[in-house]
Amino acid sequence: MMKPVLPADLPLRRDAEPGLGTGAGYAVWLVLLAGAGAWAWIWSVRRRGAAPKWLGRLVPAGSPGALQLLASKPLAPHCSLHVVRWGEREMLVGCTPQAVTLLETRDAAAPEPAP
Numbered sequence: 001m002m003k004p005v006l007p008a009d010l011p012l013r014r015d016a017e018p019g020l021g022t023g024a025g026y027a028v029w030l031v032l033l034a035g036a037g038a039w040a041w042i043w044s045v046r047r048r049g050a051a052p053k054w055l056g057r058l059v060p061a062g063s064p065g066a067l068q069l070l071a072s073k074p075l076a077p078h079c080s081l082h083v084v085r086w087g088e089r090e091m092l093v094g095c096t097p098q099a100v101t102l103l104e105t106r107d108a109a110a111p112e113p114a115p
Helices: 023-048 053-058
Strands: 067-076 081-085 090-095 098-109
Touching: none
Parallel strands: none
Antiparallel strands: 067 081, 081 090, 090 098
16 A cells, blocks of 8 residues: 655644654664773773772772672682671672572681681
8 A cells, every 4th residue: 555645835744754863863872872881891890800999999898898808719610619708797608600609607706617
């Protein structure tokens, strides 16, 4: 079926065809640019293997609630154990590609268990 063509001299309001030059198009470009910037930032942080310095200033290492990695032990190529201090608690955490499992918790002031 053929779409009827209206004469150009009729007093009708004609909407512009949506495109990347309209207001919605600029929003799409802005979202794409922000996503690319976020991806580049995450990629650079992972490549360096450390969080940026400003992130450490937000939560100083000695502050209550700060997370500290006390020890790590690789068990297999993608499995490891970590001892983490968070506030006044120490946690033994097992990490695999599929899960992170809390294995044990204790107070940070508690004595070391005998081997």
